[in-house]
Amino acid sequence: DADVTQTPRNRITKTGKRIMLECSQTKGHDRMYWYRQDPGLGLRLIYYSFDVKDINKGEISDGYSVSRQAQAKFSLSLESAIPNQTALYFCATSDPTGSDSYNEQFFGPGTRLTVL
Amino acid sequence: QQQVKQSPQSLIVQKGGIPIINCAYENTAFDYFPWYQQFPGKGPALLIAIRPDVSEKKEGRFTISFNKSAKQFSLHIMDSQPGDSATYFCAAISGSARQLTFGSGTQLTVLP
Numbered sequence: 001d002a003d004v005t006q007t008p009r010n011r012i013t014k015t016g017k018r019i020m021l022e023c024s025q026t027k028g029h030d031r032m033y034w035y036r037q038d039p040g041l042g043l044r045l046i047y048y049s050f051d052v053k054d055i056n057k058g059e060i061s062d063g064y065s066v067s068r069q070a071q072a073k074f075s076l077s078l079e080s081a082i083p084n085q086t087a088l089y090f091c092a093t094s095d096p097t098g099s100d101s102y103n104e105q106f107f108g109p110g111t112r113l114t115v116l
Numbered sequence: 117q118q119q120v121k122q123s124p125q126s127l128i129v130q131k132g133g134i135p136i137i138n139c140a141y142e143n144t145a146f147d148y149f150p151w152y153q154q155f156p157g158k159g160p161a162l163l164i165a166i167r168p169d170v171s172e173k174k175e176g177r178f179t180i181s182f183n184k185s186a187k188q189f190s191l192h193i194m195d196s197q198p199g200d201s202a203t204y205f206c207a208a209i210s211g212s213a214r215q216l217t218f219g220s221g222t223q224l225t226v227l228p
Contacts (some may be wrong), residue, residue, distance in 0.1 A: 004159070040125065042205055042218040043160070056213075090159050094214075102148040103214035109158025 004108035024090030122219030139206035146208035
């Protein structure tokens with residue numbers, strides 16, 4: 001979805017390096033999410049944020065940290081990357097004020113991260 | 117421990133066939149069940165969703181069947197087309213935070 005952008009799209013790094021993945025959205029949504037996708041495991045939630053001052057851990061937050069710089073920006077950091085963090089990372093947004101109760105999430109195009 | 121179990125992992129059908137993807141859950145707190153479709157190089161996108169008080173929902177060629185007593189639900193794609201080739205994820209939602217729990221995904225290939 002062009003309304004949710006992620007940078008970089010691909011990144012190769014080495015074990016122990018610090019890396020930041022960035023997400024920006026123009027949808028005006030308050031809620032933002034970071035997921036990782038691994039083959040055979042689906043998407044797993046890393047962190048989520050309901051607004052700039054509300055950040056919550058997801059299922060697999062160990063080894064990751066996040067920063068919500070503004071309503072439109074949500075960054076994911078790996079303080080010291082390790083090979084098992086090699087995965088496809090997705091940012092998503094949703095609008096809690098919508099009338100539907102299935103909290104439709106809008107995903108960015110993903111960042112493919114390789115940790116050597 | 118995967119809260120939403122999805123099968124099969126991959127599926128190949130001929131054009132016009134009816135692929136069926138199955139999901140099962142244990143957590144009775146789940147109260148909404150969406151399916152997401154993901155094309156290569158793209159993020160997932162919502163395809164169709166169902167509430168547990170409904171046994172079936174159709175949107176175009178896509179149908180969700182829901183069996184609340186068995187805690188199972190499935191996606192059927194009628195008259196499948198090569199353009200339906202994608203990865204499909206079932207999911208379940210619970211709690212006031214409306215968090216999504218995804219299944220492991222099914223890679224569907226529709227042959228021309």
